[in-house]
Amino acid sequence: MALAPLEDAPGVDISHDQDGGLFKELVTEGDASSGSPPVGSKVKVHYVGTLLDGSKFDSSRDRPGFFEFKVGVGQVIKGWDQGICTMKKGEVCTLTCRHDYAYGESGHPPKIPAGATLKFEVELFGWKEERKQKWELDEAGKQATAAELKEKGTAALKAGSNDEAYELYVDAASYVEGESAEPARALLLSCQLNAAAAALKLKEWALAEAAAGKALAVEPASVKALYRRGTARMHGGDFAAAKADLRAAATADPKDRAVRDAFAECGRREAEAKKAEKAVAARMFS
Secondary structure, eight states, X not given: OOOOOOOOBXXXXXXXXXXXXXXXXXXXXXXXXXXXXXXXOEEEEEEEEEETTSXXXXXXXXXXXXXEEETTTTSSOHHHHHHGGGOOBTOEEEEEEOGGGTTTTTOBTTTBOTTOOEEEEEEEEEEEOOOOOGGGSOHHHHHHHHHHHHHHHHHHHHTTOHHHHHHXXXXXXXXXXXXXXXXXXXXXXXXXXXXXXXXXHTTOHHHHHHHHHHHHHHOTTOHHHHHHHHHHHHHTTOHHHHHHHHHHHXXXXXXXXXXXXXXXXXXXXXXXXXHHHHHHHHHHHO
């Protein structure tokens, strides 16, 4: 028996497939600028699954981390393979899946009865497209792939998607790591610098320090790398190492105001931290 169509509501997008086995109801609009995940891409979602009576049988939100899988290739139920390929990044929707778009006539006992129609609230956080592995590419192919990923990372950074930008820059860098040709090394340096910048925006100090450190392995005198690693170390509380980086950056470029300001801030933070330590010690021994 076919599922009765959902009623349209003002401001709510409701769509279904041709035979009525899958209905999609938009809850929150996503970012249309990135399109939808292509078949074979690895998507990152959260979901809550319920029966039609509203009883929950599963939720990824009850477990740490996201639920990740390749969409459109049969790793999940048919309703997900079709429905999620229509979603945008950041979108939340409800997918109502007839039994033949879910777990079939047999269901999935004991939680999912035989022939059950299921509802899933799904939130799409992002995806990674399948691409050739590094070992499958020649030198030009590696550089081209890295450049493409870097460009996407920069677009994500400009759009404020700092987490996506960081991942794209790291992926880009992985294609040219260990390459000796100067164009590849220049591309690697740029990707690591950008990854450090994205990590700083995310306040992921350890990731920023690591990325800047990798940039310095390519170009030890890089003022941007020294500045970004110094900034990350300052926020992480390693003031001595931070000042060493920022001092080196200031020596290399005495006119860089951002470096000078960061060095001054590092000194203030260090003084405040020592003052706080003395106050704690005084209370302990008073």
